[in-house]
Amino acid sequence: MVRLLDGNKIAQEIQDELKRKVEKLKVKGITPKLMTVMVGKDPASVSYLRRIEKAFADVGIFVELLELPENITQERLEKSILEINRDEKIHGILLQMPLPSHINIIKLSELINPNKDIDCINPINVGLFLLGYPRFEPCTPLAVYEILRRNDVNLEGKEVVVVGAAGRVGRLITLLLIRKGATVTACDITTRDLAKYTRNAEILISAVGKPRLITADMVKDDAVVIDVGVSRIEDPEMPGKFKIVGDVDFDAVKEKVSAITPVPGGVGPVTTAMLISNMVKATEMLSISHVKGDQV
Amino acid sequence: MVRLLDGNKIAQEIQDELKRKVEKLKVKGITPKLMTVMVGKDPASVSYLRRIEKAFADVGIFVELLELPENITQERLEKSILEINRDEKIHGILLQMPLPSHINIIKLSELINPNKDIDCINPINVGLFLLGYPRFEPCTPLAVYEILRRNDVNLEGKEVVVVGAAGRVGRLITLLLIRKGATVTACDITTRDLAKYTRNAEILISAVGKPRLITADMVKDDAVVIDVGVSRIEDPEMPGKFKIVGDVDFDAVKEKVSAITPVPGGVGPVTTAMLISNMVKATEMLSISHVKGDQV
Numbered sequence: 001m002v003r004l005l006d007g008n009k010i011a012q013e014i015q016d017e018l019k020r021k022v023e024k025l026k027v028k029g030i031t032p033k034l035m036t037v038m039v040g041k042d043p044a045s046v047s048y049l050r051r052i053e054k055a056f057a058d059v060g061i062f063v064e065l066l067e068l069p070e071n072i073t074q075e076r077l078e079k080s081i082l083e084i085n086r087d088e089k090i091h092g093i094l095l096q097m098p099l100p101s102h103i104n105i106i107k108l109s110e111l112i113n114p115n116k117d118i119d120c121i122n123p124i125n126v127g128l129f130l131l132g133y134p135r136f137e138p139c140t141p142l143a144v145y146e147i148l149r150r151n152d153v154n155l156e157g158k159e160v161v162v163v164g165a166a167g168r169v170g171r172l173i174t175l176l177l178i179r180k181g182a183t184v185t186a187c188d189i190t191t192r193d194l195a196k197y198t199r200n201a202e203i204l205i206s207a208v209g210k211p212r213l214i215t216a217d218m219v220k221d222d223a224v225v226i227d228v229g230v231s232r233i234e235d236p237e238m239p240g241k242f243k244i245v246g247d248v249d250f251d252a253v254k255e256k257v258s259a260i261t262p263v264p265g266g267v268g269p270v271t272t273a274m275l276i277s278n279m280v281k282a283t284e285m286l287s288i289s290h291v292k293g294d295q296v
Numbered sequence: 297m298v299r300l301l302d303g304n305k306i307a308q309e310i311q312d313e314l315k316r317k318v319e320k321l322k323v324k325g326i327t328p329k330l331m332t333v334m335v336g337k338d339p340a341s342v343s344y345l346r347r348i349e350k351a352f353a354d355v356g357i358f359v360e361l362l363e364l365p366e367n368i369t370q371e372r373l374e375k376s377i378l379e380i381n382r383d384e385k386i387h388g389i390l391l392q393m394p395l396p397s398h399i400n401i402i403k404l405s406e407l408i409n410p411n412k413d414i415d416c417i418n419p420i421n422v423g424l425f426l427l428g429y430p431r432f433e434p435c436t437p438l439a440v441y442e443i444l445r446r447n448d449v450n451l452e453g454k455e456v457v458v459v460g461a462a463g464r465v466g467r468l469i470t471l472l473l474i475r476k477g478a479t480v481t482a483c484d485i486t487t488r489d490l491a492k493y494t495r496n497a498e499i500l501i502s503a504v505g506k507p508r509l510i511t512a513d514m515v516k517d518d519a520v521v522i523d524v525g526v527s528r529i530e531d532p533e534m535p536g537k538f539k540i541v542g543d544v545d546f547d548a549v550k551e552k553v554s555a556i557t558p559v560p561g562g563v564g565p566v567t568t569a570m571l572i573s574n575m576v577k578a579t580e581m582l583s584i585s586h587v588k589g590d591q592v
Contacts, residue, residue: 106429110420123423124406130426130467131419133402157486166474171426174482178462178470181486183493186470190453190477197479 003259005147005226011269014146014277015059021280022060025287032061032283034092034118035084039077039103040070045096052094055272061279064090070100077103078111085113091283092118094275115285118278130175136278140169141176143270144205144226147261153203153224156181161201163187163194163247164208169228173205194218206247216252225253225260228267299555301443301522307565310442310573311355317576318356321583328357328579330388330414331380335373335399336366341392348390351568357575360386366396373399374407381409387579388414390571411581414574426471432574436465437472439566440501440522443557449499449520452477457497459483459490459543460504465524469501490514502543512548521549521556524563 022032034056036049053063066080084093093116099105109121117125120138128135148155160177164170165186174186187197195218198204206214207228219225229247234240246263254260261267318328330352332345349359362376380389389412395401405417413421416434424431444451456473460466461482470482483493491514494500502510503524515521525543530536542559550556557563 106424106427123427123429124420125423126426127419127421127423128402130422130471131402131464133419157488165480166477168427171471171474174474175426175467175471178467178482178484181462181484183481183483183487184461185479185481186474187479188474188477191479192453 002254002257003151004254005151005224005259005261005266007143007147007261007266007269010147010150011055011273013150014270014273015055018273018276018280019059021284025280025283026060028287030283030287032091032279033089034061034063034094034279035066035087035090036063036094036096037066037068037080037084038096039068039072039099041067042098045098049096052272052275055269056276056279059276059280061276072100072103074103074107077108081108081111085111085116088286090116091286092116092279094119095121115289116282118275118282120278126172129172132179136281137176137274138169138172139271139274139278140207140228140267141173142274142277143267144173144228145176145180146274147226147267147270148203148224151259153259155203158182158202159200160184160203160205161187161197163198163204163206163214164229166190167207170207173207173228177205208247210247211245212247212249214248214253216249216256219253219257221256222258223256225257226267227261227263230263230268298550298553299447300550301447301520301555301557301562303439303443303557303562303565306443306446307351307569309446310566310569311351314569314572314576315355317580321576321579322356324583326579326583328387328575329385330357330359330390330575331362331383331386332359332390332392333362333364333376333380334392335364335368335395337363338394341394345392348568348571351565352572352575355572355576357572368396368399370399370403373404377404377407381407381412384582386412387582388412388575390415391417411585412578414571414578416574422468425468428475432577433472433570434465434468435567435570435574436503436524436563437469438570438573439563440469440524441472441476442570443522443563443566444499444520447555449555451499454478454498455496456480456499456501457483457493459494459500459502459510460525462486463503466503469503469524473501504543506543507541508543508545510544510549512545512552515549515553517552518554519552521553522563523557523559526559526564 056063112122114122114124120136125135160182162174165174166188174184177184185197198218203224205226209229211231227246227248232242235243244264352359408418410418410420416432421431456478458470461470462484470480473480481493494514499520501522505525505527507527523542523544528538531539540560
């Protein structure tokens with residue numbers, strides 16, 4: 001029998017734990033506040049931020065949205081970030097992607113206060129993560145790890161294949177799982193005969209964004225499959241309507257594996273829970289350093 | 297016939313190219329200067345820094361050594377770094393490892409001026425490297441890549457195995473080769489049946505530091521073998537004397553592979569050449585920004 005790795009359930013568990021931490025912070029008079037920054041009005045971003053806001057609110061965290069015009073200059077956007085950095089009432093910053101093409105994202109990421117960088121995009125936080133001294137850990141890799149950990153899937157010595165490993169998220173997943181003792185094979189578009197690798201995977205992770213990339217014949221019997229891909233396709237059963245699917249041909253693959261995450265309802269909600277977890281961590285760190293600061 | 301990937305020859309080629317760049321800088325009145333910082337007097341560090349100094353001198357770069365006492369405080373060491381950061385006559389900083397155990401290396405690394413960080417240890421530079429926007433690239437991974445590139449070994453789609461991938465250098469090599477389009481399997485001490493993986497490798501890289509870890513039976517016919525390991529062992533032919541060896545059982549492995557790096561004389565000298573290359577890059581960047589600064 002296949003085990004469905006229910007991301008909503010795991011996310012709920014994590015968020016219940018976080019809720020208790022937020023209550024403790026509130027007792028101390030600290031109300032965590034996240035500032036999300038959106039440039040332009042990408043419809044997918046709007047609906048994503050609405051979901052984020054709701055999830056944060058459920059845990060007791062206040063989210064404010066800063067909407068900026070599509071044609072904002074780099075300089076003005078940098079100024080906004082610096083203002084948020086300085087605001088002691090704000091404990092976390094989420095810079096919503098995509099940004100317009102005239103914006104230098106790396107330069108902007110470097111400006112985000114590393115202690116408020118809950119999405120782990122400032123290169124200094126990415127570097128600390130790679131070096132094994134993370135301040136924050138990137139949310140999607142952490143979600144993949146949490147799903148495995150909370151389902152008692154031990155990683156040490158396991159044969160893991162990451163498909164889409166050359167992308168930003170794929171690279172970070174690969175790194176995290178190497179650090180956790182897995183033997184990871186990093187595949188991508190240049191890999192010849194992808195199936196040769198995926199068929200050996202005890203744990204198969206796909207982070208490409210290409211529907212039905214992973215078919216049943218590519219998967220080992222009793223493997224654990226984590227689907228990080230997200231694509232929006234026209235629903236074959238309801239022409240004109242769209243639905244969200246992953247990289248894995250779910251209905252066929254679930255018949256032969258031991259465990260699998262659905263899309264939606266798998267990695268996605270746990271990633272949001274990890275973002276909230278980083279937010280609580282940021283608030284705790286900032287409130288400790290403020291108390292320390294007062295004593296000096 | 298096995299091809300010996302001669303690191304000394306490649307390093308000399310690179311250093312000849314760099315020498316011409318340094319001459320151009322000198323014509324402009326800029327003399328690159330590297331400051332090496334050594335805490336305590338580890339004998340291996342002393343001899344390493346002597347080699348570095350000679351290699352840099354051959355290219356026309358002046359190296360100054362700052363020797364600090366073993367019992368220096370974190371605060372005093374940080375002050376030294378900040379002074380070097382500010383000194384406009386110094387274009388590069390090399391912080392020699394190991395540091396005493398009472399020193400917080402990460403905190404110190406974060407202080408190194410990212411534009412002078414030619415060894416790529418500041419987390420911000422590590423992060424930029426991971427994100428694919430490198431300011432500097434770490435020298436050993438770059439050396440591995442240069443050896444392959446200068447010997448026309450194409451990486452795209454190649455089956456690469458990195459042994460020792462959980463270590464700092466191994467992780468960075470893994471990342472760089474993923475970015476170059478290779479299909480990389482990251483193995484380490486937790487890997488069950490290491491030989492199963494290494495036998496499939498078209499390119500095998502070992503970065504462990506364990507003599508004779510890679511024996512002939514573990515290597516595929518006609519593979520390319522890059523030995524990043526460095527160990528000091530007693531010379532069996534001269535009891536009481538020591539010699540440097542790699543991870544690979546060189547004499548046996550060279551009989552079945554198509555190309556191999558020796559130890560010493562393989563990755564080591566090319567790594568030094570990459571350090572000099574970063575130094576020249578740092579000097580060029582700093583001199584451009586100073587000229588710009590003057591015009592403001």
